[in-house]
Amino acid sequence: MKKITKTLIGAILTAGILGSFASCSKKESVVVKLGITGAAEEDIWQPAIASLKKEGIDIQLVQFSDYVAPSRALEDGDIELHACLSRVFFDSEVKSHNYHIQLIGNTLFSPLKLYSNKIKSISELKPGDVIAIPNEATNEGRALKLLDNAGVIKLKAGAGDNPTMDDIESIPTGVKFTLLAANLVPSTLVDVTAAIINGNYALDFGIDPKTAVASETKPATFYWNLIAARSAELSNKKKVQLYDKIVKAFQTQETIDVFNNQYGGFFSPVGWEIDELAAYK
Known part of the structure; x- marks a missing residue:
């Protein structure tokens, strides 16, 4: 009976230690809410989402039905990023509403x-x-x-x-x-x-x-679509590193494959060679 008791106690202690080790070693995911418009954007972001998940970054897409709401939601802190506006539309919204949000990366050109x-x-x-x-x-x-x-x-x-x-x-x-x-x-x-x-x-x-x-044929710079974040967040080096990973995860061949294979080249990559976060690193 004593041997059985010792064995049980040993098993319980071992399980407790291993459980404690597992919980300590398990990396918690960082959740980032990212605003988009349209079902196509969900498909386009899937490769980046899968890649970032392996690094403990959980991208949660938030759908908006128009182009006006995303910047308001970003300004108010309801989302961390949005990736659904052209530069010219984004600049117009920022100027009209005095938003404190800015470009951190380029995504695609989608012609009218x-x-x-x-x-x-x-x-x-x-x-x-x-x-x-x-x-x-x-x-x-x-x-x-x-x-x-x-x-x-x-x-x-x-x-x-x-x-x-x-x-x-x-x-x-x-x-x-x-x-x-x-x-x-x-x-x-x-x-x-x-x-x-x-x-x-x-x-x-x-x-x-x-x-x-x-x-439309020529993807003029002001029609490029972008990723935007709150300006205040860019004074935080950890946030900049996080956002840089997200931008780079999008700007990959896997994303281009979605453009070409699922949407017949309807979307095209633009401005990927430009590091919009360079000044904040």
């Missing part, structure tokens, strides 16, 4: 495209036809530049990089416009002649990018 269920080419447009375009300041500007390049409208000489409706000099095609929030534009395709739709929303609606009537 003109889609239609009624025409196959720009030459088929008739006076009175209606084109839906996004009404957010920077997306509206991108849409107008696309239409200018396609010959649908003619912008004034000094319109700049972010034109508005007031910068239209003439409309040779005689078309009209309806302006809506970017996430609502795809649903208008059944009613309007054509619509300019952001890439992630087009994909969410099952629209094949190859069917586009016209498209």
Whole structure:
């Protein structure tokens, strides 16, 4: 009986020591909430998420239905990062709302495209036809530049990089416009002649990018998509190291493989050679 008791006590002590060692040696995950828009972004981030998980970094994606909410959530501390805006839209939000958030890495270029269920080419447009375009300041500007390049409208000489409706000099095609929030534009395709739709929303609606009537072509720097963080966090070296790992985990061949294999090259990498966090390391 004494031998059995000693054996049991020994087993209990051993289990307790091993359990204690295991709990001490187990590395706790660092949770990072990252804002995105659109289902495609979930797929695009999967390789980085899997890679970072091995390092104890748990990326939790937070979906937003529009482009305005992510920066507000980042400013308020509801998320740690977001990766869903173009530079020009992001800069506009920061300036308009005096946000204390900034660029920490570059991700991809996602072109705006003109889609239609009624025409196959720009030459088929008739006076009175209606084109839906996004009404957010920077997306509206991108849409107008696309239409200018396609010959649908003619912008004034000094319109700049972010034109508005007031910068239209003439409309040779005689078309009209309806302006809506970017996430609502795809649903208008059944009613309007054509619509300019952001890439992630087009994909969410099952629209094949190859069917586009016209498209942005050159990925100008201000249209690059980015990863953003709160400015105050960049004074913390540990945070900078963490964010640097996240940026680098995204900027890999595995991400490009998702661009190409799942989305037919609809997205393209941009600015990966630039270390946006260099000044903070």
